[in-house]
Amino acid sequence: MKLLAAAPVAGGLAAAAAPAHATRAPLAAGATAPGIVKPLPPELFTVRGTNAESRFDAFGDTGLLTPADRFFVRNHTSTPVLDAAGWRLTLWGDGLHGRAPVHLTYGQLRDLPSVTRTALVECAGNGRSLYTTQQGEAVTGTAWTLGAVGAARWRGARLRDVLRRAGIASDAVAVQPRGLDDEYVTGGVDLGRVRRPLPVAKALDDVIVAYEMNGEPLPYDHGYPARLVVPSWVGIASIKWLGDIEVSTAPLSSPWSTDYYRLFGAAHPPGGSAPISRQTLKSGWELPFGATLEAGRTHRLTGRAWSAHAPVRKVEVSTDGGAHWRPARLHDAPRRDGWVRWSTVWRPHRTGPATLLSRTTDEAGDVQPERAVHNTQGYLFDAVVRHPVTVA
Structure with a gap:
């Protein structure tokens, strides 16, 4: 598997550890979305490009938890099929004591004290199509109705325990998790792997590094072998297929906090709002x-x-x-x-x-x-x- 996208040259991580085995997701039988592993029967999903929206009316016979086979899929590129045995989580940056990268295996992650938390994950664009169909206003992006949301019981380690094991420094102010899916290319520009900063205050609060969903190992499409779950925040913060986390003593940014996931338009500041965080x-x-x-x-x-x-x-x-x-x-x-x-x-x-x-x-x-x-x-x-x- 290719190494992670290049990190900053000064004091950065030249290449984070990557899984020993990874392949591009095959097309599931009966599915019409390339790069999604699970089946997408039309009575449960509406396929939207590389994404699959849950049919909201199909939630009626489910309980409080959304079954994994009905949970929406938001992919920027394609679901990577990863091997937990070769997976490593790398923590790096000037916000760590010693500033040397720290690596955790899947087994070491599971050896940390575990927590179980029931939380929604909801795409920031959930309901986007209604700006146009209901309010007559033009918007860009995937035309979700209401089904880009799901609730699950997540089990994993507290992100604060992971950061403390790695030696987070008292003057660290931001962390930036990054996924192991393919680099996202748009308009001929390679933006690298999906990543988005979190303030340390949120990272040390209620965020978990999850490895189970509804009592089972994470499905491939939902972040196997490990992902972030950031309760109450927009879904982009809950990075899937977690590969590395930069820990920094200065604010961090990425295209997913500068070009995307901010509010632009007549009702907002000329340069756009601050990066959005909490859902609505x-x-x-x-x-x-x-x-x-x-x-x-x-x-x-x-x-x-x-x-x-x-x-x-x-x-x-x-x-x-x-x-x-x-x-x-x-x-x-x-x-x-x-x-x-x-x-x-x-x-x-x-x-x-x-x-x-x-x-x-x-x-x-x-x-x-x-x-x-x-x-x-x-x-x-x-x-x-x-x-x-x-x-x-």
Whole structure:
């Protein structure tokens, strides 16, 4: 396998340790997305280029955890098929005592004290297509609806334990994890492997280096053999196929914190916002867009709601396009970094088109707005979703 992209020349890591065996992911039987390992049946996924979006309506028969075979896939390039026996995690940089690179094997990572944490992972662009279809505003990027999100029970080592084992210095201010997938090339420019800095305060807080997902080793598409899980932050922070981490006494940057994953547009500073970190709040109906419902019959409709800021406090629903609202029934105890399932009953009498709405309010007082603040790359859509159905 090729070595990692070149690091800074002064005091940097010339080449981080790479797995002894790695291949490009084959096309799974029945799949239509090159470079994704698992099958992508159309009743569970919508393929979007190198990515696979979970069908939100397919979550209805799952519990709080998203099964791995229904979890969305966000790939910049292709899923690497790696060998844990040859895998090494390399920590390096001037933010380490001694400044010499430190290597951890897969076995050494698993020997560290483990934690289990249930958390959502959500792409920063989840809901992006709704800027255009619902608000009439142009954006760039993968046209996700609401399915670029999933919840899992992650098990691994605390990142702070990994950093302390490597000898993080007291004056370190940033870490930059980097993945082992192929270099990302766009417009003829090689941006290197996917990487994005984290402030040390977040890295030492609740971040884990995960090696299990829902009680099983990570699947290839979801970061095997090890990945970061950064609760409440945008999905790009949860680097998959973790290969090395730079530890620095100065702020760090990458294209994923300068060119991407910032907010640009008329509502934002001329040079763009600061790099985005925390996700936002959303809700959605577990029902296909454009579904047909029978008039004169009582329907039990379900959905999910979540917020990266605080536990969900309530969900309100409207079956008449927002003219009237009523509370939905919550089926789970709201918790940090998770979602809640909700339901409502509706007996429509008038045939024709109708619009269903759901609105989340969290314990911090955040409420889904009628419109999301536009940005040109379509991040952090948080508006109430207008869900069209037909009553027949």
